[in-house]
Amino acid sequence: AQSVTQPDIHITVSEGASLELRCNYSYGATPYLFWYVQSPGQGLQLLLKYFSGDTLVQGIKGFEAEFKRSQSSFNLRKPSVHWSDAAEYFCAVGLPRDSGGGADGLTFGKGTHLIIQP
Amino acid sequence: GAGVSQSPRYKVAKRGQDVALRCDPISGHVSLFWYQQALGQGPEFLTYFQNEAQLDKSGLPSDRFFAERPEGSVSTLKIQRTQQEDSAVYLCASSSYRGQVEGYTFGSGTRLTVV
Incomplete structure (x- = not known):
C-alpha cells in the first residue's frame, strides 16, 4: 500500500523568510x-x-513544489512567507487509474503545522 | 452549489447515540468521498461513491458506519451507537470524473464529539 511521510510535525518560520515543507x-x-x-x-x-x-x-498563493523521482519526494516551497500562510499543510498521493489499485481516494500524510513568527 | 456543503458543522453526541452527517457535493460531480480526520492527523479515506454506486467502503472502521448516496447527489454518513473513538472531523470531497487529475474539492467538515 502507498504511504506518505511528512517528517516535520511543526515548522516555525519568520515572516518574509523562505519555506520548504518535506x-x-x-x-x-x-x-x-x-x-x-x-x-x-x-x-x-x-x-x-x-x-x-x-x-x-506552480500553485496558488505563490507556492511551488518539485517532484524528484530518485528521492520519492515532492517538497513544497515558497520564497517568502506571509503571516496568512500559517496553517496545516498536507501532502497526499493518489493512484493513477491504470494502476489496478482500488478506490480513487487519496492517502494523506499526517501534516506539517506551519507557524509564522513576526 | 458553488462548493461542497456539509451539515451540521458541529455535532455533540452521547455515547451510544446514532448520528447522521450530510454532504451536498458540487452539482454535477460524479465522485464523492468521505474522510475521517482525527485530531492532529491527516484525513483517512472512509468510502467512495461514483454516482449512486458505492464502489469502495474499505476504509469504514466498523459495521457501525454506513454511507449512502441514493440519487447520486447528496450523501449521508451514518454512525450507529457512537463511541468516543468516533470523535473526529468528517470531511466530504467531490470531483468530476477526472478527479485524480484535477483534484478534489473538500467541504469544511463536520466536527463530531462523542461524550
Whole structure:
C-alpha cells in the first residue's frame, strides 16, 4: 500500500523568510501528488498537483513544489512567507487509474503545522 | 452549489447515540468521498461513491458506519451507537470524473464529539 511521510510535525518560520515543507512517498510507481492547506475550522484547499510533465509545478498563493523521482519526494516551497500562510499543510498521493489499485481516494500524510513568527 | 456543503458543522453526541452527517457535493460531480480526520492527523479515506454506486467502503472502521448516496447527489454518513473513538472531523470531497487529475474539492467538515 502507498504511504506518505511528512517528517516535520511543526515548522516555525519568520515572516518574509523562505519555506520548504518535506514530503516523501512510498509506492511502486509514480502516483499523482498533491499539496493541500487547511486553516483552522476549514476544509482542505488544493495548492498544487503533479501528475506528469514538468517536475516543477506552480500553485496558488505563490507556492511551488518539485517532484524528484530518485528521492520519492515532492517538497513544497515558497520564497517568502506571509503571516496568512500559517496553517496545516498536507501532502497526499493518489493512484493513477491504470494502476489496478482500488478506490480513487487519496492517502494523506499526517501534516506539517506551519507557524509564522513576526 | 458553488462548493461542497456539509451539515451540521458541529455535532455533540452521547455515547451510544446514532448520528447522521450530510454532504451536498458540487452539482454535477460524479465522485464523492468521505474522510475521517482525527485530531492532529491527516484525513483517512472512509468510502467512495461514483454516482449512486458505492464502489469502495474499505476504509469504514466498523459495521457501525454506513454511507449512502441514493440519487447520486447528496450523501449521508451514518454512525450507529457512537463511541468516543468516533470523535473526529468528517470531511466530504467531490470531483468530476477526472478527479485524480484535477483534484478534489473538500467541504469544511463536520466536527463530531462523542461524550
